[in-house]
Amino acid sequence: MIQGRPSGHRFGLGSRTGMVLGVAIVIPGLIATLPVSAAPAPDPTVTAAYSTTMGGPGHAAMYPSGMEIAPNGNLVIADTGNNQVAEYTPTGALVWRVGSEGSGAACGANPATFPQFEQPRDVGVDSAGNVYVADNGNGRVMKLSGTTGKCMIKPFKLPGGGAPIGVTVSTTPAGQLVYVANGTKSQIVVFSTAGAVVRTISSQGACTLNRMRDAAADASGNVYVANYESNNVLEFNSSGTCVRTWGTKGKKATTGVCSGNAGGTFKNPYGVAIGTDPFINKGKPGEAIYIADSNDDCIQEFTPTGTFVADFGSPGTDSQTGTFTQLRRVAVDSHGNVWGADLWGNRLVEFTRTSSSYTYNQTVPNPIVPPGDTDTSVFNQVRGIAFDSSGDVIAMDTVNQRVVVFNASGHIINTCGQRGFTSTGDFNWPRGVAVDPATGNYWIADTKQSDLQVLQPTASGCTGLAKFGAVGTALGDDNYPYSIAIGGGYAWIADTKNNRVESWKVSTRAAVAAYGTKGSGTGQFSTPAGVAVDPTTGNLFVADSLNNRVVELKVSNGSVVSQVATFTAGFNKPYGVASNGAGLLAVADRTNDRVVVLNESDGTVAAIINGSDVTGGGPKSLLDPENVAFGPNGKLYIADTYNDRILVYTLTVS
Numbered sequence: 001m002i003q004g005r006p007s008g009h010r011f012g013l014g015s016r017t018g019m020v021l022g023v024a025i026v027i028p029g030l031i032a033t034l035p036v037s038a039a040p041a042p043d044p045t046v047t048a049a050y051s052t053t054m055g056g057p058g059h060a061a062m063y064p065s066g067m068e069i070a071p072n073g074n075l076v077i078a079d080t081g082n083n084q085v086a087e088y089t090p091t092g093a094l095v096w097r098v099g100s101e102g103s104g105a106a107c108g109a110n111p112a113t114f115p116q117f118e119q120p121r122d123v124g125v126d127s128a129g130n131v132y133v134a135d136n137g138n139g140r141v142m143k144l145s146g147t148t149g150k151c152m153i154k155p156f157k158l159p160g161g162g163a164p165i166g167v168t169v170s171t172t173p174a175g176q177l178v179y180v181a182n183g184t185k186s187q188i189v190v191f192s193t194a195g196a197v198v199r200t201i202s203s204q205g206a207c208t209l210n211r212m213r214d215a216a217a218d219a220s221g222n223v224y225v226a227n228y229e230s231n232n233v234l235e236f237n238s239s240g241t242c243v244r245t246w247g248t249k250g251k252k253a254t255t256g257v258c259s260g261n262a263g264g265t266f267k268n269p270y271g272v273a274i275g276t277d278p279f280i281n282k283g284k285p286g287e288a289i290y291i292a293d294s295n296d297d298c299i300q301e302f303t304p305t306g307t308f309v310a311d312f313g314s315p316g317t318d319s320q321t322g323t324f325t326q327l328r329r330v331a332v333d334s335h336g337n338v339w340g341a342d343l344w345g346n347r348l349v350e351f352t353r354t355s356s357s358y359t360y361n362q363t364v365p366n367p368i369v370p371p372g373d374t375d376t377s378v379f380n381q382v383r384g385i386a387f388d389s390s391g392d393v394i395a396m397d398t399v400n401q402r403v404v405v406f407n408a409s410g411h412i413i414n415t416c417g418q419r420g421f422t423s424t425g426d427f428n429w430p431r432g433v434a435v436d437p438a439t440g441n442y443w444i445a446d447t448k449q450s451d452l453q454v455l456q457p458t459a460s461g462c463t464g465l466a467k468f469g470a471v472g473t474a475l476g477d478d479n480y481p482y483s484i485a486i487g488g489g490y491a492w493i494a495d496t497k498n499n500r501v502e503s504w505k506v507s508t509r510a511a512v513a514a515y516g517t518k519g520s521g522t523g524q525f526s527t528p529a530g531v532a533v534d535p536t537t538g539n540l541f542v543a544d545s546l547n548n549r550v551v552e553l554k555v556s557n558g559s560v561v562s563q564v565a566t567f568t569a570g571f572n573k574p575y576g577v578a579s580n581g582a583g584l585l586a587v588a589d590r591t592n593d594r595v596v597v598l599n600e601s602d603g604t605v606a607a608i609i610n611g612s613d614v615t616g617g618g619p620k621s622l623l624d625p626e627n628v629a630f631g632p633n634g635k636l637y638i639a640d641t642y643n644d645r646i647l648v649y650t651l652t653v654s
Helices: none
Strands: 010-012 015-019 046-054 064-069 075-079 084-088 094-098 120-125 131-135 140-144 164-172 175-182 187-192 197-201 214-217 223-227 232-236 242-246 269-281 284-293 298-302 308-312 327-332 338-342 347-353 358-364 382-387 393-397 402-406 412-416 432-435 442-446 451-455 464-468 481-487 490-495 500-505 510-515 528-533 540-544 549-556 559-567 574-579 584-589 594-599 605-609 627-630 636-640 645-653
Touching (some): 064 164, 084 131, 131 164, 131 175, 140 164, 164 269, 175 214, 223 284, 382 627, 382 636, 432 490, 442 490, 451 481, 481 540, 500 528, 510 559, 584 627, 584 636, 594 636, 605 645
Parallel strands (some): 064 120, 064 327, 120 164, 164 214, 382 432, 481 528, 528 574, 574 627
Antiparallel strands (some): 010 015, 046 645, 064 075, 075 084, 131 140, 175 187, 187 197, 214 223, 232 242, 298 308, 393 402, 442 451, 490 500, 500 510, 528 540, 540 549, 549 559, 574 584, 584 594, 594 605, 627 636, 636 645
């Protein structure tokens, strides 16, 4: 139980941060006037008491977006959705698994410790079995022991910054080198195994890097790149000069080997591996280039000069026939057998090389373990929370790419959505959800796809109704929409990377207005992550994360009229905000691992929740809470994001 200790009333120009007692106050932008003779009314005492937990970690599924074969024949994977790296035997027995979500610098401060990751996207393995991890979200490459998974040396830093998305260790005439695809900078950075930068390869001649995902070198030192956006393969020599390109964009289909596309046509090549094919040279061994063609869900093989050799794999969900759901990487063992890492199929798939073809051999794990689907094991990074008219809880399960619907007692009613890019209900790391009170429809901020979607409620089968918006800066466009709130007939979006909020008329699904520019002044935001509507005043609250404040705005007919106030309480990246309409404002203070409850009237702290009073199992602390919401029962619901649960608190005002 945590009880707030109210202090004196605080006001400031457009802010609630300066102490004032017993004076007349008339402040532009603030709806507050106190007569000289009036003493401020004391703030109420608020007691926050833990009530219950909804959901829980559903991390049994494997999310392999990176894979390599170790010298001992074991499989090393980057388990992106679980923020871990793991090693398995070829039959699927776990050898070790390490990592947790975070940005800690353990590898630098104390190398012989276990690492933290933010969406590790790929792994490479050297001849000694050491593992190199593309720690995408933290912008670094980690070197781990292949025996224990512990850190070995300080992380490799990318020159000029960026985010590593692919990593391969290749043996070349110059020795073993680490090839890192830095997609955000359109560069291939080549490191020594000790972390020294050897060279940087950029676009040159006909070889134009375009959101590439992976790179690897052959025995002569030539570098091959899976050039994702341009749907081709690039080849550079060891000094970075363009040698050749091959490949064209394939047709759109969903059945057949490589979706029916002929060899050498691609739909977003993602992974590349160099290996020995025992039959490539008229029945004799030779070096081959293998490409994981992600949106064709197949693997294609070529000679080092780009001549097509074979393709295998097709789209599908049957785990015993060699299909893929969202293929990411390819790896080759010492016998020429080929593995595919199927990120959204939650599996690794092996094909055996014969003299004439490739034949499906096995799937790891077998059987496939799906994302959690029980009342206490379901979430992988819960974020948005909303409520329908019957009191059901609608929660956004980000890594599992779906909406989860609970009844008021915490029992799962249904899940809606899946990973994808084609239809309404196909999501790409969605964060925000709101319910239209007039129809019960779910409005979803599909964050990485930078669009909005509308689905019917689960009682109507979660049927997709609309999908709109695109990446951009014009009205109606978005860039990384993180949160969504509906009030007064308008949907408000935290348009995060555009540093603004945007409104849409719910009944017509038409964009109305955008407000905000990048900065820290009035009318400015820096990575706004959360929005909420006061159910009484209709005012809009914005969690302005990198400015470490919450901004209150007066709105009318979908447009911002004025800035009413700002709230600061020692926040460190506030990501979520909610008003109960009765004077309390809850803020998910993410990096401080707490929720702060404020008095809206003056910004004083009424209560702080850190999870220390949680009972019945589970961590006794919050871990990166990203959202809060007041339910129709008046209770406070906290998206304890990296603890994969919703905590429910009762707030008592006296």
